[in-house]
Amino acid sequence: MSNVFKKGLTCVIADNHAQSRFKIVEQVTNLGFYVVDTPASGDGLIDSVYKFMPDLIITGVLLDRTDGITACEYIKKQGFNSPIIIISRSTLSKHYSAAFELECIDYINLPLPYERFKRAIMRAKKRIEQHKKTLLMEENNIKRIRVKHRYHTIDINENSMIYIEKVDRRKYEICLTEGRVIETSSSLEEIQAACSKSIMRPHRSFLVNLDHIKMVIPDPIIQGNYLIVYPSIVKNIPLTRRNYKQFLYLTRNEFFQAYNSRSIT
Template identity: 25%
Template sequence: MRARCLIVDDEAPARAELRYLLGGFDQVQVVGEATNAEEALTLLRSLDYDIVLLDIRMPGGTGIEVAEALRSGSNPPKVIFTTAYPDYAPDAFDLDAADYLVKPFDAERLGRALTRALAPGQGDADSESTPAHGVPAAPGSSAAPAPPAEPLARIPVQQGDRTVLVDASSIIFATAARGYSYLQLAGERVLVSYSLNELERRLRGHFYRTHRSYLVNLDHVRELRPDFKGALVLVMDDHRRSRVEVSRRHVRELRKLLGL
């Protein structure tokens, strides 16, 4: 049975683009469109949807407010946020969103989001998703692994209508966020469209994967402290003195890298 999908966006071209992209996935059927929060809630109360593609900024209420209202239902649909604004990602994931797509995105990225929505509990926040439950690969995609990317000296960060290039050397550490990642800088945390696996491939050199959820710039490690589980905790040199876990299987290699 095809998953019933509702598209919620106040811009007609955006709705048309989403409908077009969803046409490439046989397991998903678009059965409704809404242009604002009130219309969305009316439709969601009248029919059981499986997936909602939800914009953030709309007339009459935000997508965050719609997602909050859905949580009170007995069987809420999976929510995939689709927005031009990365700033709301922490709020979205606090509401257990299946994914958070920052426009523009392509069919492959949408396919990964649909996989998460239709196969809850499979994979983890930093894993590279594979098609499941009959969700096909995005049109034109290949099952072959991509060649290793060249190391990036700077990472693009979307901030509203601007793209800021962040020097890799200023990244303290990165954490996984369901297909995206947060970069902890000296005085702020920013969201980027790379998964942690992608960052690990691109940020080689002084970066080390200490845990499935953390990628650390070893140049910014201030202290090493043992934890109660026999592993380590790294204290970083950002303004918060953030603490980063090191899994036990990585302790020996990390000590060697640090010359200990």
């Protein structure tokens, strides 16, 4: 469910100490957030974010099983941009550095100082509202694709998809802009059926977004085939001879690459 359409502001709080968790929940609620879940482990935090898609994540570091920082790193890599506030007893420099890399709103040491926590919540609210305004402005131009991920379904902006690759029998990877990769069990056929004509199948193991293609060259190994080249991500996608005519029809453009002083046409 998109954050744009949710009523009120929601929050997930991950902490494995009941006393501190209760205090954080109480203060967050008083500051205008609705707490949808309170997992005690990093794995639980990940599952909770997929399930509830909260506006704000508040987490400790030393959670059960997976730690809070590792969980948040995974969440960010999957494309979730909810602001993060870390509340922890840890004073290790590596944890502060990791929080900085995650672009956290704040890293607050326990016992929880209310005024600093309140300021962090206010900054989080501003970031959330700015993000929602951006989403609302873009909403009319976005086609969202629903895919399966970790026993849940998530929505992905079609425009952000560069390519989708089948990597195993029931495992597919969606490469997004900025290099993020999302694993899904939705098949190439299911994904393509939900997409616009901008998503085509150049090869049985791939889907590509035509809007992101900048360069096509002849395949140096298989005569008659081509390669879709993505220099920024160092990836070449095979474009078979059988699908080349469809590619030309769908693009209605000519893709040229200086290749031994010849075009690919």
